[in-house]
Amino acid sequence: xxxxxxxxxxxxxxxxxxxxxxxxxxxxxxxxxxxxxxxxxxxxxxxxxxxxxxxxxxxxxxxxxxxxxxxxxxxxxxxxxxxxxxxxxxxxxxxxxxxxxxxxxxxxxxxxxxxxxxxxxxxxxxxxxxxxxxxxx
Amino acid sequence: xxxxxxxxxxxxxxxxxxxxxxxxxxxxxxxxxxxxxxxxxxxxxxxxxxxxxxxxxxxxxxxxxxxxxxxxxxxxxxxxxxxxxxxxxxxxxxxxxxxxxxxxxxxxxxxxxxxxxxxxxxxxxxxxxxxxxxxxx
DNA sequence: TTCATTGCAAAAGTTTTGCACGTGC
DNA sequence: GCACGTGCAAAACTTTTGCAATGAA
Numbered sequence: 001x002x003x004x005x006x007x008x009x010x011x012x013x014x015x016x017x018x019x020x021x022x023x024x025x026x027x028x029x030x031x032x033x034x035x036x037x038x039x040x041x042x043x044x045x046x047x048x049x050x051x052x053x054x055x056x057x058x059x060x061x062x063x064x065x066x067x068x069x070x071x072x073x074x075x076x077x078x079x080x081x082x083x084x085x086x087x088x089x090x091x092x093x094x095x096x097x098x099x100x101x102x103x104x105x106x107x108x109x110x111x112x113x114x115x116x117x118x119x120x121x122x123x124x125x126x127x128x129x130x131x132x133x134x135x136x137x
Numbered sequence: 138x139x140x141x142x143x144x145x146x147x148x149x150x151x152x153x154x155x156x157x158x159x160x161x162x163x164x165x166x167x168x169x170x171x172x173x174x175x176x177x178x179x180x181x182x183x184x185x186x187x188x189x190x191x192x193x194x195x196x197x198x199x200x201x202x203x204x205x206x207x208x209x210x211x212x213x214x215x216x217x218x219x220x221x222x223x224x225x226x227x228x229x230x231x232x233x234x235x236x237x238x239x240x241x242x243x244x245x246x247x248x249x250x251x252x253x254x255x256x257x258x259x260x261x262x263x264x265x266x267x268x269x270x271x272x273x274x
Numbered sequence: 275t276t277c278a279t280t281g282c283a284a285a286a287g288t289t290t291t292g293c294a295c296g297t298g299c
Numbered sequence: 300g301c302a303c304g305t306g307c308a309a310a311a312c313t314t315t316t317g318c319a320a321t322g323a324a
Contacts, residue, residue: 037288052305053306053307057289062304073212074210076210077287078287089246102248105244107241115269121259123258153278174313190282191281215313281319284317285314287315288314
């Protein structure tokens with residue numbers, strides 16, 4: 001996504017458009033690999049050596065709260081980030097750790113009267129095709 | 138669950154029945170609050186002051202691998218544990234952090250040819266009824 | 275007996291915090 | 300200008316690791 005476009009969608013939501021936030025969002029938007037904070041930090045640092053890790057954490061948190069990114073907590077360890085905010089499922093391979101997107105209808109929970117639901121996530125885990133092939137040989 | 142019963146289901150799966158593993162499982166089975174490792178460690182320690190934290194981590198990991206417990210990674214930070222291994226959804230309140238169970242049909246993902254799926258999780262987040270009431274007043 | 279499990283301390287790693295400084299609006 | 304974001308270092312946490320000692324089968 002172009003920088004001007006990012007600034008534009010940030011301003012629509014009254015989200016302060018700092019260079020750090022723009023760089024973080026641009027990276028996650030352009031790399032659909034569900035990177036975690038460290039990967040984002042290290043990648044963003046290459047073009048912007050002055051950015052601090054704290055700021056990347058702050059930016060990611062704010063971007064999630066404002067709905068620009070989705071936090072993926074599938075591995076119980078690091079948090080991964082996804083710029084695809086359309087509803088979809090996430091699959092994690094327990095062999096290689098890779099996270100894949102997949103299509104799945106939004107699940108409809110029962111007995112949640114009085115609950116306000118702001119986000120739904122569907123996580124699968126298992127073995128991905130690549131690792132399945134490697135394990136066969 | 139009675140200790141003898143726990144030993145029995147452990148042995149069925151050739152899962153070594155150490156006092157530590159029994160105590161950890163009994164605690165999680167009896168407290169359906171989705172505790173995390175620290176809460177489990179501190180609670181188990183009251184009756185068994187000699188147990189170490191490492192062992193609690195080892196036990197939880199083994200219990201998950203053998204299918205006695207389910208790891209709940211809904212908060213991206215700590216891992217919570219659930220002894221209810223029947224399929225169900227988890228709701229986390231972003232205000233109080235409480236995790237609730239709810240009924241939901243197993244989601245059916247598409248386009249996962251070649252993937253081996255070993256676990257499915259449905260996570261919701263939002264505001265629980267208690268916190269909704271508190272926020273109204 | 276034997277090998278998996280335990281326990282301790284220390285390490286590794288992620289995320290948070292406090293506070294002074296800088297900057298977008 | 301002012302509120303909010305940034306940056307640094309240090310702290311707080313959870314989880315892992317290495318290795319000797321212990322105990323379940």
